[in-house]
Amino acid sequence: MKEKAQIVNPFLYVLPDLMELTDFLNGIRNLCLAGYSPLCFFGTARQELLCGMALAGKEPILLRCLFPQDMQYQSLSMEFPAFHLFERELWEEFGVTPLGHPWLKPVRFPIGGQQSMEQYPFFSSESSALHEVGVGPVHAGVIEPGHFRFICHGERIEHLEIQLGYQHRGIMNLLSQGDIRQKMPLAECIAGDTAIGHGLAYCSAIETLCNVSVPTALQTVRLIALELERIAMHLADLSALAGDIAYLSGQNFFAALRTTIINSSLAICGSRFGKRWLKPGGINYGLSKEQNSLLRSTLEEAGRQIERCTRAMFADAGVLNRFDSTGSVSKKAALELNFSGVTAKASGLAIDARCDFPLSAYTEFSPLCLDSGDVFARASIRAKEIEQSLDMIAHMLSTLPPVSAKDSVSLPPPMPDKLCIAITEGWRGRIVHVVKTDSESGTEFYRVIDPSLHNWFALALAVRNEGISDFPLCNKSFDLSYCGTDL
């Protein structure tokens, strides 16, 4: 069991001194070699590069330098692949070219500012033995837009390229305009299915910038909300996984149980997805004594039913046949490419912001972990995390006094010239929000890094050498967000 780290998430910084470009890059290299992984890496409107490097249990280290004079530098991606998306973002947003980047393609915008996806430089093969299958951006069912380009040899996938950016909303710009304290509705729709995860990251960042501390009971309610969201979404994923293999019982029963969970959120805050439950400075809806005991008994009953359904599903030979050894991601890849959440934990990488960078209300927590990295591992991690979260909620509720939303604190204007990094563990993985205030307490920039940004690449790796008919199953086992990536 990991000890609770003695650090305070969210992290507050005054901008560090500017470094020379070579020092900056060497600093990053040395930290990478020391086991740090990049938390954020981006350019700012002040023509500066900012890089946050994280190691579990340590305060993230911030590095800063000016854009290179000739707007190009030696790419880090070849050495440390975790940077490949960050460098593409930087190139796309500010034209700073990472020389020698192996896969320099746009992330969110059509190439070169032209509004034409026809010019996207897809990887293609001249071989007459291979054929290409394009799926999307418009999909069957209620799915967000994204284009998948497969290169197949018969039924076997040789290569998958995922191209997103169809619903770029400019959310980071919107967040940095106007009063930062009033952006909760926006933060909640960074990814609609992670309203609490992103909302909590936003709230804690703002509270830290405004230098207020929220009473512990209120913070506990927020964590309960976060775990409820995790349970509901994991149940939805188990249901969808069962649906993809036409395992009718699993599909229906898990979907029904998810309704039980999200209806508990509905009973408390009026929204099944927990929207408007949290607010910067506290919560909008408290938990009375009656609500507390009702929630406990509901979850207890749901827990029993979930256990039965899980046991039945994971004992079914047909289900195991489909899940086992399908879509494997290696631990090495997960480590090198900065995957997080279920994706990383199923590949044997025990990273979880709840123990690596715990918010103050967390007590001891140890992440669950499996080694095989396949669909089975991701499905069972979800099943086990549901159980774990139910236990956590039960524990928190049992010691929670009646909480009233009136105990929320009001927020003074944020401190000027400060930078805050807030990290939460959403149900998909590590959510990072980076906020910087300017000298008049306005917002200079607001960066959002959803776990999906990195994890999409795990899907591309997982389906290599799999049958193309197993792609939907692999895709569902990751269940990544399109809009969280597009922002």
Next chain:
Amino acid sequence: MIINFLFILLLPLLFIGVINKTKAIWAGRKGASILQPLYTVIKLMGKSEVHSHSSSHIFCWAPSLSLAATFIAALFIPFGAQHAVLSFKGDFFLFMSLLALSKAVIVLAAMDVGSSFEGMGASREISFTAFLEPAFLLIIGSLAYAGGFGTLGQLFLHHRVYIFNEWSVIIAVLTALALFIMMLVEGARVPFDDPATHLELTMIHEVMVLDTSGVNLAMVHYASALKVQIYASMISYFFIPEGMHSLSIIAVYLLSSFGLAISAGLVESLMPRYRISRNLELVIIPLSISLLVLAALIVHNLGGI
């Protein structure tokens, strides 16, 4: 005669309706009426069609040809009556060819559209057929040869299952099992295919008709339901002893069709789908069973090798 036609027209869609109803009840839902597939087909009949720019004339006439071929094939089977509408010596071969023709034109139409999805579906469907056709011929051929039957109609009506003769029972059970699996494969049902999926990449039969719409789609739906019903009818006749009164035949036929639809629904409710890459291994099962039938017949009729 009239009963034959009536059942051919109405039963197939009801059969699919019963399967869907069974799945719904198993899942704890009320589910759509068992007449829903019928309503869908009627609705589609009233719709106009959209043709892909890349498709040729094949795409326009393939569904009607497929339906016509399946319909004529159905006439060789006694659908709840004493006799099949059509029958002549050696009609098995025409029957098989008609079913093959029906499938071939749908595959052609799928490839005609030029979509990569539909090409994939076509290749999957055709690979199944390669294993099912020999199995079917082997079973029917051995049963016909052993019993001295000349036509399909005779074969199913006069084939006797002696309940006190273990070989006779074994042969009947094995044949029924092989036909049931063939019904699931040909009808694009779970565990070989999933008619309810919305995921193009995993579809087999559905993906081939993605571009089909309106009346043509209605014909495709009806033709594939009819194919399922043809297999169900063949199985049903194992429950009908020779010389039964025609009213009783109808009753037994309807009951066993109903029972088969429910069992197909239960299979779909209880079993997850197989991996497509492993489907082919499993589609060989009917072929293996048909070899067993042949072996059993040899033992039964010739008293051993």
